[in-house]
Amino acid sequence: MRDPLTRYPGYALRRAAHATTVQLSARLAEMGLKQVHTSILMLLDANPDSTASAIGRQLDIQRANMVPLLKKLEDAGWIARTPIDGKSQGLRLTDNGRETLTRARKVIEDFERELLARVPAEHREHLLPALDALWR
């Protein structure tokens, strides 16, 4: 079948993102995580005591939608909240959360390595800069 769409970078971008998302999600699911959760854990690991709002801002997740995400992480015992002032609360990883993150990070880094390996060598180092230009 003739497919005129495949010559569009934007189309390829969506298809590639979808395909890779499905694959990574499957691996993370084995340890009860989704990509968003892992992103939040990573961000909290690098920025302890950040607020839910700040994390959401960084990940482009609305405050309202952070609520169930954080609830899940808290219920799992991976993060803890400590009041900063009357309205803000700092989030940080628990020891348990740090341990989980270590395993998740391994999954992710393995996956990212595989991703780059799929890209022909002559294009490889261009991928990240090109993508960054599209959203940063």
Place this chain on the structure above:
Amino acid sequence: MRDPLTRYPGYALRRAAHATTVQLSARLAEMGLKQVHTSILMLLDANPDSTASAIGRQLDIQRANMVPLLKKLEDAGWIARTPIDGKSQGLRLTDNGRETLTRARKVIEDFERELLARVPAEHREHLLPALDALWR
């Protein structure tokens, strides 16, 4: 805020796809279209009398989910169905549909051009081949 995620191509891929999707969707919405609809129209333009199954296969859309998509295109008077045999039906653009596609294609090609323009020249020609390697 320190963001360890930004060094991952997979993450950048998802963010870039999401960002660009939002932008293109906004433009297509002005003419009552979504990206999937436009994709289907393009595929039908290049492959008249394809079946719903074949189109779905090409776009990775399940047969069940093609139904409401095609219904919308048919209700809008953009495609027509003609029986091939007892169980299959060929889809093709109506004149109206071809006209709509012409306008949609302009939106898309303008957008794709802008997309590439955002990418620094030295990375530009690497984008499509790199993305293709990730899903094709």
Place this chain on the structure above:
DNA sequence: TCGGCATTGCTATAATCAACAACAATTGTT
């Protein structure tokens, strides 16, 4: 030619996700 298998188009449903509006409480700003 016939029997089984695959395909097609479809219904119906469930799960997930992101967007939106609104709110009370609190903080910051002038």
Place this chain on the structure above:
DNA sequence: AACAATTGTTGTTGATTATAGCAATGCCGA
């Protein structure tokens, strides 16, 4: 002190995708 902005919520919605199942039909090998 008054006003504006921020925070963490609740509740709801629409859109999207996945899943299972079904009747009708076409295809292919014995």
